Amino acid sequence: MLSQKVNINRVFHALGDPTRRAIVEKLSIRPLTVTRLAQPLDITLAAVVQHLQVLEKSGLVRTEKAGRVRTCRIEPAGLSVAERWLDDRRATWERRFDRLGDLLTEPDEN
Amino acid sequence: MLSQKVNINRVFHALGDPTRRAIVEKLSIRPLTVTRLAQPLDITLAAVVQHLQVLEKSGLVRTEKAGRVRTCRIEPAGLSVAERWLDDRRATWERRFDRLGDLLTEPDEN
Secondary structure (H helix, E strand, O other), X not given: OOOOOOOHXXXXXXXXXXXXXXXXXXXXXXXXXXXXXXXXHOOOHHHHHHHHHHHHHHOOEXXXXXXXXXXXXXXXXXXXXXXXXXXXXXXXXHHHHHHHHHHHHOOOOO | OOOOOOOHHHHHHHHOOHHHHHXXXXXXXXXXEHHHHHHHHOOXXXXXXXXXXXXXXXXXXXXXXXXXXXXXXXXXXXXXHHHHHHHHXXXXXXXXXXXXXXXXXXXXXX
16 A cells, blocks of 8 residues: 555545544554554454555555554645645635725725 | 534535535635526536535535525634644644654753
């Protein structure tokens, strides 16, 4: 499983699942092996692997195999893509209210 | 369609679709009627209504009917929930590197 290009559709889709968000939460703290990821989540190894594949395809997570151990890490570029999109929406939305505020405080020339 | 409680699973799921993101982009700029939303997106009114239902259920969009006209607005609380989750992940991830930086700059006592 090689690191893929970040795909915004897949990033948001991947984060719509609570188990996948729990995986991203754990990997934000530290890199973990697949086995260590599965234990506290109380789900099967096969289920974790499936969720990891979705996360890898989205570009949120990267995994590397050394011998028989696969280690999973957060891929911050994936988070950035989602953050940037949300930041842009908020900036646009807030500008609208700044303009409204300007209009309300402008002296009435009529 | 009344405004619903924000649901983080549904927020991220809703944003995983490019048409729904385009709707949120348009509504960040200004409130729009369903018809005005459908025109530039070049999709049927029925498709827009379906996407709006997903967006309303997630808590990202609010719609109000006055007479025969339904107006759609952004619901900033929906964006906030996603932003906060991403911010927390980034903060955790960056703290890890701050600690690593501290370790590397600490004087070697051996």
